[in-house]
Amino acid sequence: MTPITEVEGQRIALSNLDKVIHPATGTTKGEILHYYAVVADLLLPHLRDRPLSFLRYPDGPDGQLFFTKNPPPGTPDWVTTASVPRSDDPGARQVVVDGLASLMWAANLVVEFHTHQWRAAAPGVADRLVLDLDPGAPATVVDCCRVALWLRDRLAADGLTAYAKTSGAKGLHLYAGIEPTPSDVVSAYAKRLAVEAETELPRSVVHRMAKSLRPGKVFVDHSQNAAAKTTAAPYTLRARARPAVSTPVTWEEVAACGRPEELTFLLGDVAARAERYGDVLRPLVDGAGAGPVPEG
Template sequence: MTPITEVAGRRITLSNLGKVIHPATGTTKGELLHYYATVEAALLPHLRDRPVSFLRYPDGPGGQLFFTKNPPPGTPAWVATTPVPRTEDPRARQVMVQDLPSLVWASNLVVEFHTPQWTAAAAPAVADRLVLDLDPGAPATVVDCCRVALHLRERLAADGLESFAKTSGSKGLHLLVPVVPTPSERVSAYAKRLAVEAGAELPRLVTHRMTRALRAGKVFVDHSQNAAAKTTATPYTLRAREQPAVSAPVTWEEVEACAAPADLAFLMGDIAPRLERYGELLGPLFDAGRAGDVP
């Protein structure tokens, strides 16, 4: 029998709650839904008003993975959508996860949440965040990403910009920077300048080029996710991995102290205790007074 639950007055059909999604830990779909309901107060502000893209993995990381921007078939009428015109489809719309019922509905699809650096409430392609994705090429690890993150933190501070770190939930780190609303093209150009500079200043450690052959043993500073059409894994999202890894906010003290990849590897069960201990480390992203001007 398919269970139906009521969340804040919305009836939601749930399915296969006992299905194992993350085989390394035996984590079930029901446990995934419980995780998202538990962290909703921290997660929802990062989703709200942003068109959401889903990486779906309904059969776990070893099954079929597919990325979708369009509202999935069967999306309830009460789930908000927003126009996001694309060249191939000028009438395209995307889901917005605005509340707990929408979050539970989306979580039942088994998804990674991915969001752009702009909100639908602003003018099109006007960013309120800058992101730098630090991606290590083996044998480099997140330990090397931390060294680069500290360098970039100082560089951003020199331009009057405050940065915050989170794990990617995979191998690397993401730096998030609150900015006053700025056209995405301008943010992208500045982010690229930062990546190129970092490559010049730390040539043995950093590359700004995407070519895989150039990335071995270095940290790729990916600036491309500032483009209006690009997205980044949303803070607190689970990732399609063997274990239920989370894209988790971290303190700068943790970045400074990181000595091994395990130091910055967080699973689903780690997040509620971290929220209790640290609060919402990315809360300043929503404080307009912390946003800086893009040079």
């Protein structure tokens, strides 16, 4: 029998709560739902007003993965959706998670949450910049940290304040709040930063995606600033063997990182970190310190 729970006046069927989703730790779907309920106050501000894509992994990371932009079949009519015109589908819509009820409904599908860099009211006009630092073995997140510090200072030179989070996989994500700017302009600036990082740190950085270029280096992926692209949201679980979370980190932690384990956080770690640090990325939500994107 599927239990029914009521959240913010909405009845939600929660299924298969004992099902193991993350096999390395035996983490169940019920524990995942509990995690999202606990971190809702941290996560929701980063999801509100942003059309979502979902990476679904209902049978765990070793099962079939589904990446979807369209609202999943059976989406309740009380779940908010927003118009996201696409060249192949002018009438396309995507889910917007705007409260605890829709968060728990989505979490019950077992998903990674991925957001655009723009809000629903202004598609293709970004209010933040993102750089995804992805290490090519044998490089690790430790190497990403060194590159992140350089990029932080480079962004600061342009008047932009950078914030960091783990990807929840192997690397780091850097964000900077910006004044609303067309995504193609932000993309061009992000690419300039990536090229400059490779020029200044040629032994450590590559700005092109080709796998042949990446062993032992950090790929500075600037492509996620494109209007159609998304990035794993802060505090989302990732479809990994262990229940890793894309977790905001302080610059002190980035600077001090000497081993990958120091910047690996699982769902049971996040609440205590929030008690200690609050939401490191909160200024991105509040728009504090957002600056103009330099012209090319």
